[in-house]
Amino acid sequence: xxxxxxxxxxxxxxxxxxxxxxxxxxxxxxxxxxxxxxxxxxxxxxxxxxxxxxxxxxxxxxxxxxxxxxxxxxxxxxxxxxxxxxxxxxxxxxxxxxxxxxxxxxxxxxxxxxxxxxxxxxxxxxxxxxxxxxxxxxxxxxxxxxxxxxxxxxxxxxxxxxxxxxxxxxxxxxxxxxxxxxxxxxxxxxxxxxxxxxxxxxxxxxxxxxxxxxxxxxxxxxxxxxxxxxxxxxxxxxxxxxxxxxxxxxxxxxxxxxxxxxxxxxxxxxxxxxxxxxxxxxxxxxxxxxxxxxxxxxxxxxxxxxxxxxxxxxxxxxxxxxxxxxxxxx
Amino acid sequence: xxxxxxxxxxxxxxxxxxxxxxxxxxxxxxxxxxxxxxxxxxxxxxxxxxxxxxxxxxxxxxxxxxxxxxxxxxxxxxxxxxxxxxxxxxxxxxxxxxxxxxxxxxxxxxxxxxxxxxxxxxxxxxxxxxxxxxxxxxxxxxxxxxxxxxxxxxxxxxxxxxxxxxxxxxxxxxxxxxxxxxxxxxxxxxxxxxxxxxxxxxxxxxxxxxxxxxxxxxxxxxxxxxxxxxxxxxxxxxxxxxxxxxxxxxxxxxxxxxxxxxxxxxxxxxxxxxxxxxxxxxxxxxxxxxxxxxxxxxxxxxxxxxxxxxxxxxxxxxxxxxxxxxxxxxxxxxxxxxxxxxxxxxxxxxxxxxxxxxxxxxxxxxxxxxxxxxxxxxxxxxxxxxxxxxxxxxxxxxxxxxxxxxxxxxxxxxxxxxxxxxxxxxxxxxxxxxxxxxxxxxxxxxxxxxxxxxxxxxxxxxxxxxxxxxxxxxxxxxxxxxxxxxxxxxxxxxxxxxxxxxxxxxxxx
Ligand SMILES: Nc1ncnc2c1ncn2[C@@H]1O[C@H](COP(=O)(O)OP(=O)(O)OP(=O)(O)O)[C@@H](O)[C@H]1O
Ligand SMILES: [Mg+2]
Numbered sequence: 066x067x068x069x070x071x072x073x074x075x076x077x078x079x080x081x082x083x084x085x086x087x088x089x090x091x092x093x094x095x096x097x098x099x100x101x102x103x104x105x106x107x108x109x110x111x112x113x114x115x116x117x118x119x120x121x122x123x124x125x126x127x128x129x130x131x132x133x134x135x136x137x138x139x140x141x142x143x144x145x146x147x148x149x150x151x152x153x154x155x156x157x158x159x160x161x162x163x164x165x166x167x168x169x170x171x172x173x174x175x176x177x178x179x180x181x182x183x184x185x186x187x188x189x190x191x192x193x194x195x196x197x198x199x200x201x202x203x204x205x206x207x208x209x210x211x212x213x214x215x216x217x218x219x220x221x222x223x224x225x226x227x228x229x230x231x232x233x234x235x236x237x238x239x240x241x242x243x244x245x246x247x248x249x250x251x252x253x254x255x256x257x258x259x260x261x262x263x264x265x266x267x268x269x270x271x272x273x274x275x276x277x278x279x280x281x282x283x284x285x286x287x288x289x290x291x292x293x294x295x296x297x298x299x300x301x302x303x304x305x306x307x308x309x310x311x312x313x314x315x316x317x318x319x320x321x322x323x324x325x326x327x328x329x330x331x332x333x334x335x336x337x338x339x340x341x342x343x344x345x346x347x348x349x350x351x352x353x354x355x356x357x358x359x360x361x362x363x364x365x366x367x368x369x370x371x372x373x374x375x376x377x378x379x380x381x382x383x384x385x386x387x388x389x390x391x392x393x394x395x
Numbered sequence: 396x397x398x399x400x401x402x403x404x405x406x407x408x409x410x411x412x413x414x415x416x417x418x419x420x421x422x423x424x425x426x427x428x429x430x431x432x433x434x435x436x437x438x439x440x441x442x443x444x445x446x447x448x449x450x451x452x453x454x455x456x457x458x459x460x461x462x463x464x465x466x467x468x469x470x471x472x473x474x475x476x477x478x479x480x481x482x483x484x485x486x487x488x489x490x491x492x493x494x495x496x497x498x499x500x501x502x503x504x505x506x507x508x509x510x511x512x513x514x515x516x517x518x519x520x521x522x523x524x525x526x527x528x529x530x531x532x533x534x535x536x537x538x539x540x541x542x543x544x545x546x547x548x549x550x551x552x553x554x555x556x557x558x559x560x561x562x563x564x565x566x567x568x569x570x571x572x573x574x575x576x577x578x579x580x581x582x583x584x585x586x587x588x589x590x591x592x593x594x595x596x597x598x599x600x601x602x603x604x605x606x607x608x609x610x611x612x613x614x615x616x617x618x619x620x621x622x623x624x625x626x627x628x629x630x631x632x633x634x635x636x637x638x639x640x641x642x643x644x645x646x647x648x649x650x651x652x653x654x655x656x657x658x659x660x661x662x663x664x665x666x667x668x669x670x671x672x673x674x675x676x677x678x679x680x681x682x683x684x685x686x687x688x689x690x691x692x693x694x695x696x697x698x699x700x701x702x703x704x705x706x707x708x709x710x711x712x713x714x715x716x717x718x719x720x721x722x723x724x725x726x727x728x729x730x731x732x733x734x735x736x737x738x739x740x741x742x743x744x745x746x747x748x749x750x751x752x753x754x755x756x757x758x759x760x761x762x763x764x765x766x767x768x769x770x771x772x773x774x775x776x777x778x779x780x781x782x783x784x785x786x787x788x789x790x791x792x793x794x795x796x797x798x799x800x801x802x803x804x805x806x807x808x809x810x811x812x813x814x815x816x817x818x819x820x821x822x823x824x825x826x827x828x829x830x831x832x833x834x835x836x837x838x839x840x841x842x843x844x845x846x847x848x849x850x851x852x853x854x855x856x857x858x859x860x861x862x863x864x865x866x867x868x869x870x871x872x873x874x875x876x877x878x879x880x881x882x883x884x885x886x887x888x889x890x891x892x893x894x895x896x897x898x899x900x901x902x903x904x
Contacts, residue, residue, distance in 0.1 A: 274473035
């Protein structure tokens with residue numbers, strides 16, 4: 066048999082093509098676009114989204130959805146800022162606490178969804194309101210973080226100088242590390258494969274003897290952890306905690322996931338696609354800034370792109386349904 | 396180790412299980428010995444699948460005990476059951492379509508290396524497991540890209556991949572052709588010789604007599620009895636399961652006999668060199684009013700494909716179709732339905748019932764769709780229609796409001812049939828309407844087809860069971876390798892003649 070691109074890789078390929086095209090278009094149109102600085106900014110500037118999108122990918126692959134991402138980012142950022150600045154807690158400790166709370170929050174939502182068979186959409190919608198409310202309870206307005214740990218460690222010592230002007234920010238390191246970890250999780254651990262199985266067909270997964278309950282709860286736990294980590298990364302990039310931060314970030318994350326070729330119905334998709342999806346969203350933003358257009362254009366372009374990808378997925382899945390199924394015989 | 400190690404591998408005593416409104420099992424005893432194939436038999440809804448699911452911990456039990464190798468067991472999940480040595484293939488192929496064949500076989504027990512899944516070792520292991528069922532495939536392809544038969548064999552390979560003392564197969568042969576069934580049986584014989592206990596559920600009597608050592612019969616959730624296969628003649632088995640169908644089948648035979656000698660009916664559907672490259676070569680076919688035309692041939696000979704182009708699921712690329720004297724070609728199934736066609740597809744899980752809706756809603760679905768959403772059928776009328784078909788087809792359900800997913804497999808199929816019959820179509824295409832349903836229901840459906848014929852409906856009847864085709868059809872069109880190879884009519888129709896035509900030996904033509 067000749068090697069051919071299996072239909073399940075087509076959306077991934079399309080994502081890669083869009084990414085390359087956008088980047089190529091940028092380089093061709095603006096003479097200073099092809100530079101290390103633009104590239105580094107692309108990763109650094111989209112680290113929060115990237116981290117959040119990793120969590121969103123796992124949940125969506127498992128056949129669920131998480132709408133609480135943005136709120137958890139806000140909550141975590143203001144929690145850390147308040148603890149560090151007003152209560153003089155060690156920043157590392159504050160960050161760890163934020164991560165643990167995020168994971169617990171995700172686990173709680175997962176338990177509700179699993180044990181009471183509630184729809185994930187509603188449970189995480191409630192989680193979204195709850196976390197946002199709690200963020201404002203912690204502190205109703207934003208608060209800058211001036212602790213030395215941030216000024217000296219995160220932004221100076223942890224940044225990797227690439228040349229005399231440009232250095233690789235720690236936030237980008239967080240994003241890339243998490244992404245590699247998630248790639249490994251999704252493809253080389255049993256848990257990762259259970260996520261795919263769960264999203265593919267929950268009843269079958271149960272009858273195959275897979276640990277469905279544990280997988281589902283753990284998926285939301287990891288997603289909660291990712292949201293909290295996105296909140297931590299937010300404090301790194303902005304040196305700020307803000308209860309109103311990142312409203313609607315979850316939708317941006319979902320957009321990145323879909324553009325990355327993952328099916329919203331679950332069970333099909335790739336982590337690598339999500340990373341490309343995040344970079345595509347980032348590139349659109351950059352290009353529009355270079356073009357000196359109003360930033361609202363970003364939103365419009367993203368909307369159109371999203372539509373295009375959904376259409377593409379639809380075409381691909383109906384094509385593969387027709388081509389790949391000699392199943393009906395008679 | 397106890398000294399008095401008994402000959403029986405599995406002992407179930409006094410098992411009971413109720414669902415809301417249904418007593419699925421009542422005080423059932425069931426014993427499987429080491430090194431035997433044991434057939435679990437019963438009509439649709441008798442409780443066979445429930446027994447299996449309760450035993451393997453999918454459902455909790457209400458009462459009763461299980462002993463495996465003399466030790467009391469109480470699995471709480473499929474995984475638990477596997478770890479004590481019970482490996483199961485459930486009734487519908489239950490795998491993950493988007494994942495690769497290899498993963499579907501190894502999921503939950505993937506080989507690990509350095510704390511990571513070892514994909515290469517996994518592929519090898521999957522290939523080895525498939526070799527056990529005599530299958531050679533590219534294990535990296537997604538499962539969904541393979542036929543249902545191969546998916547069924549993959550599920551079997553998965554079940555054989557664990558160390559099991561007891562292997563349970565719930566209708567493992569429903570999508571396999573004769574050759575594949577024989578291969579499966581070869582495997583089972585080998586396992587039996589190694590001392591494994593095997594439980595098999597099937598509605599094909601031939602298969603029971605080919606493989607089973609002993610038979611346990613259930614009826615309406617109760618144990619009827621346990622028998623040596625060799626000492627239980629078929630007729631006896633059937634009557635243990637139901638007891639009254641044989642006369643019905645005789646009646647069908649007589650009715651067909653009469654219809655074959657009646658004057659030629661008025662033609663309703665006519666195909667002239669109608670075909671589609673890759674699915675079916677151009678063929679001629681007519682179906683008259685009040686006529687049942689059989690479509691016979693091996694699995695993969697193009698029977699379903701023929702139905703699909705008639706019904707507008709796939710577009711024909713050549714020839715013409717005439718319906719009631721008018722030249723037509725359907726753009727879509729919707730269009731075909733509007734013109735009074737109905738088609739019951741073969742694979743009930745994939746394209747059939749809507750599991751969460753009630754029996755009534757499922758039956759009314761197509762009818763309401765045709766009437767248009769703006770002209771709702773009154774609730775009372777819906778109830779009447781549902782009740783009528785529940786009675787007509789003998790659907791075993793506590794009532795019309797039961798969710799279809801709670802019915803047994805065969806009864807779900809009847810609901811699907813009822814949906815189309817409710818439309819009172821001019822032309823009804825039945826694709827394997829009796830696959831996976833019990834003898835009683837088969838007779839029921841054959842009789843129904845007969846009475847529809849008497850009412851003047853035109854019926855295209857696709858079936859792999861020749862007996863059924865011979866008993867019920869006035870004419871038989873035979874397909875081979877996606878082309879029409881012959882047509883038999885009247886007294887020329889016999890199992891032998893059809894077989895000869897399929898095989899291509901000239902004498903029957
Ligand atoms: N989950 C459920 N909820 C409610 N009722 C159920 C459920 N599962 C099965 N039943 C009922 O229990 C009875 C036994 O069903 P079961 O599936 O065991 O039959 P079966 O013997 O396997 O039949 P078939 O040959 O059609 O597969 C049926 O009346 C069915 O409607
Ligand atoms: Mg069953």
